[in-house]
Amino acid sequence: MKSRRLMAIVVKELRQLRRDRITLAMIIGIPVLQLVLFGYAINLNLRGLSTAIADQSATAGSRALVMDMLATGVIRPVANADTPQELTELLRRGKISIGIAIPPDFERQRIDGREAVQVMVDGSDTVVQGAAVQLAQVPLDTASGAAATALSQGRLGPDEAVPGQIRVVAFYNPERRSAINIVPGLIGVILTMTMVLFTGVAIVRERERGNMELLIATPVTRSELMLGKVLPYAAIGLLQTTVVLALGVWLFQVPVRGGVLDVYVASVLLILANLTLGLLISTRAQSQFQAMQMTFFVFLPSILLSGFMFPFAGMPVAVRWLAEVLPLTHFLRIIRGVMLRGAGLFELWPDLLALVAFTAVMMTLAIARFRKRLD
Amino acid sequence: MTSDDTGDIAIRARGLTRRFGTLVAVDHVDLTVRKAKVHGFLGPNGSGKSTSIRMLCGLLTPTSGDIEVLGLRIPEQADALRRRVGYMTQKFSLFDDLSVRENLEFLAAIQDLPRTAARGRVDGLIDEYRFGDRQAQLAGTLSGGQKQRLALAGAVIHRPELLFLDEPTSAVDPESRRDFWDKLFELVDAGTTILVSTHLMDEAERCHRLAILDHGRLVADGTPGELAARLEGRTVVVHSAQPRRAHQSLLKVPGVLSVAQVGNALRVLSEPGAGNVDCLRDELRRAGVDADVEAAAPNLEDVFVAATQHDGDTHGDGHGDRDRGVERA
Numbered sequence: 001m002k003s004r005r006l007m008a009i010v011v012k013e014l015r016q017l018r019r020d021r022i023t024l025a026m027i028i029g030i031p032v033l034q035l036v037l038f039g040y041a042i043n044l045n046l047r048g049l050s051t052a053i054a055d056q057s058a059t060a061g062s063r064a065l066v067m068d069m070l071a072t073g074v075i076r077p078v079a080n081a082d083t084p085q086e087l088t089e090l091l092r093r094g095k096i097s098i099g100i101a102i103p104p105d106f107e108r109q110r111i112d113g114r115e116a117v118q119v120m121v122d123g124s125d126t127v128v129q130g131a132a133v134q135l136a137q138v139p140l141d142t143a144s145g146a147a148a149t150a151l152s153q154g155r156l157g158p159d160e161a162v163p164g165q166i167r168v169v170a171f172y173n174p175e176r177r178s179a180i181n182i183v184p185g186l187i188g189v190i191l192t193m194t195m196v197l198f199t200g201v202a203i204v205r206e207r208e209r210g211n212m213e214l215l216i217a218t219p220v221t222r223s224e225l226m227l228g229k230v231l232p233y234a235a236i237g238l239l240q241t242t243v244v245l246a247l248g249v250w251l252f253q254v255p256v257r258g259g260v261l262d263v264y265v266a267s268v269l270l271i272l273a274n275l276t277l278g279l280l281i282s283t284r285a286q287s288q289f290q291a292m293q294m295t296f297f298v299f300l301p302s303i304l305l306s307g308f309m310f311p312f313a314g315m316p317v318a319v320r321w322l323a324e325v326l327p328l329t330h331f332l333r334i335i336r337g338v339m340l341r342g343a344g345l346f347e348l349w350p351d352l353l354a355l356v357a358f359t360a361v362m363m364t365l366a367i368a369r370f371r372k373r374l375d
Numbered sequence: 376m377t378s379d380d381t382g383d384i385a386i387r388a389r390g391l392t393r394r395f396g397t398l399v400a401v402d403h404v405d406l407t408v409r410k411a412k413v414h415g416f417l418g419p420n421g422s423g424k425s426t427s428i429r430m431l432c433g434l435l436t437p438t439s440g441d442i443e444v445l446g447l448r449i450p451e452q453a454d455a456l457r458r459r460v461g462y463m464t465q466k467f468s469l470f471d472d473l474s475v476r477e478n479l480e481f482l483a484a485i486q487d488l489p490r491t492a493a494r495g496r497v498d499g500l501i502d503e504y505r506f507g508d509r510q511a512q513l514a515g516t517l518s519g520g521q522k523q524r525l526a527l528a529g530a531v532i533h534r535p536e537l538l539f540l541d542e543p544t545s546a547v548d549p550e551s552r553r554d555f556w557d558k559l560f561e562l563v564d565a566g567t568t569i570l571v572s573t574h575l576m577d578e579a580e581r582c583h584r585l586a587i588l589d590h591g592r593l594v595a596d597g598t599p600g601e602l603a604a605r606l607e608g609r610t611v612v613v614h615s616a617q618p619r620r621a622h623q624s625l626l627k628v629p630g631v632l633s634v635a636q637v638g639n640a641l642r643v644l645s646e647p648g649a650g651n652v653d654c655l656r657d658e659l660r661r662a663g664v665d666a667d668v669e670a671a672a673p674n675l676e677d678v679f680v681a682a683t684q685h686d687g688d689t690h691g692d693g694h695g696d697r698d699r700g701v702e703r704a
Contacts, residue, residue: 002487005484008481008484008485011481015477016470016472016473019513020472211468211469213462213464213468214529216434217432217457217462218457218482219454219458
């Protein structure tokens with residue numbers, strides 16, 4: 001490995017990249033587009049849901065609760081109802097998306113630590129359901145400490161179906177979806193999408209254009225070629241991380257509760273895992289199109305199974321094992337831990353280790369498969 | 376031949392064979408290339424020229440056979456060889472999206488030229504290969520002839536002792552080709568050995584020595600003069616007012632290997648001892664074709680046809696005028 005040859009390849013890649021307008025546009029365009037789409041789509045759904053409230057208790061406590069709920073801006077009262085039955089009726093007719101029923105014995109229930117409030121939600125739209133979950137956190141935050149704890153404990157079970165397609169949603173849902181939860185995950189999704197694709201295509205393109213035949217006839221070594229390809233894209237990955245992170249904080253007030261350095265370390269690990277996977281794909285693919293197809297083989301399961309779109313806990317065991325193989329699964333655990341829970345990087349060592357192991361295996365396979373021969 | 380002196384030999388291959396599945400692309404080729412000479416590989420497309428070159432520079436592992444290039448055993452010592460040879464691929468293989476200078480700078484770096492030497496070498500090549508006013512132009516936007524010139528400059532950047540050129544000027548106009556070959560002879564004068572594959576007769580004629588490949592087999596090997604001299608007495612030119620009729624009649628004559636029309640004349644190549652001037656004249660008269668028959672000096676195209684045309688498949692294909700596989704440039 002000679003640093004001069006390695007540098008020459010890195011410089012060459014960067015020069016080519018500078019002239020490749022589409023790739024350049026993808027580097028910044030994909031993160032911005034995805035962030036805005038995911039971020040705003042979910043934000044809009046969270047506001048002004050049509051609601052009716054049946055307050056049968058009509059105490060000071062229940063009125064305070066209703067005011068708190070309205071203050072979130074998630075709900076907008078559109079109809080009047082006196083009983084839970086009327087709420088059901090309104091829901092069924094599509095007049096409201098959310099019905100809130102406060103029973104006559106609200107105060108007693110609350111003191112007993114039993115179920116005090118019902119949030120009924122039109123379960124046919126999972127995003128609305130997610131909003132209801134958020135709404136249901138209001139009493140937890142504002143009601144008296146003891147009652148709130150009891151309340152959450154009492155309703156921790158899985159969703160419970162109520163006749164008439166109305167669902168009562170769990171009060172505490174750690175996998176609830178929101179921009180805050182999406183943005184850290186989005187870093188991982190964008191890195192998975194672009195990093196695998198860029199490297200996958202980068203080497204195949206050289207083979208397609210005939211550059212590879214020239215390169216392998218020179219003293220350049222396999223690891224110089226591979227590393228020279230990977231390094232510039234790793235830098236691009238960090239740039240993308242920065243874009244998503246900055247926009248996430250600026251547009252969606254996403255918290256970074258852990259260390260920013262930890263976020264970058266985690267990103268570097270995911271970038272390397274994906275780049276080496278891309279290299280492996282490139283040693284197998286015969287054309288740029290094939291490389292793209294193979295990328296999608298990785299990309300789709302990553303999006304669907306990693307826990308980005310759907311809660312990991314809801315998946316069958318076999319699928320979970322499959323998900324454990326995907327780098328994005330581990331990255332999501334790390335990044336959500338660091339950004340949202342303020343966890344230290346090394347508390348999440350099993351996932352760190354998984355990413356490092358994945359990278360090592362992929363790099364070894366890629367170098368072993370890449371021959372400095374044409375046969 | 377004094378080929379026993381190994382110090383004078385750049386490439387020596389014995390029994391070189393390569394199979395791709397059931398296809399035998401190169402079939403027991405023996406080849407000896409002397410230093411500071413241009414050795415040509417002549418053959419139609421698919422005759423195994425590129426495969427042979429790739430095996431000789433260590434890019435492809437032979438199925439069997441021994442190769443020694445610049446005293447190194449190939450493919451075992453291919454890594455050591457890479458520093459001493461230049462390889463110009465059939466397809467333009469420099470980077471279209473890098474400029475002329477950037478391409479050369481990149482090659483200088485990966486060929487391990489020290490930084491200061493590299494700068495001087497790139498400047499020198501840009502000057503020598505007349506890219507002075509185009510050094511910032513992207514390689515992809517150069518003309519065919521300019522691309523070949525740049526590819527050659529790239530292939531010699533580390534001053535290799537041996538240069539492999541795979542059909543370097545197939546897609547280039549005659550003037551650029553002449554220009555290109557002038558450069559090649561300058562390199563040979565400086566001591567470089569060149570192995571060049573081609574399917575063009577005018578390129579083949581310039582080589583010091585030629586190896587003719589057909590269906591993976593070496594069918595002739597020698598200097599262009601030697602190879603042509605072996606055909607003395609086997610080539611005849613027929614002038615006729617009815618060239619098509621004369622053509623048909625000639626193909627029926629036993630021993631005639633090929634008949635090719637060149638303008639109004641027909642060039643006839645026969646097997647040794649058959650189809651001399653008198654014999655052909657008689658045959659044409661018997662067929663009622665009015666024609667003028669005279670002996671002609673054999674040229675390289677005749678050599679090529681004689682080497683690749685086998686007895687038995689001459690008359691079987693109706694027209695008998697087999698695709699000669701090579702192009703007149």
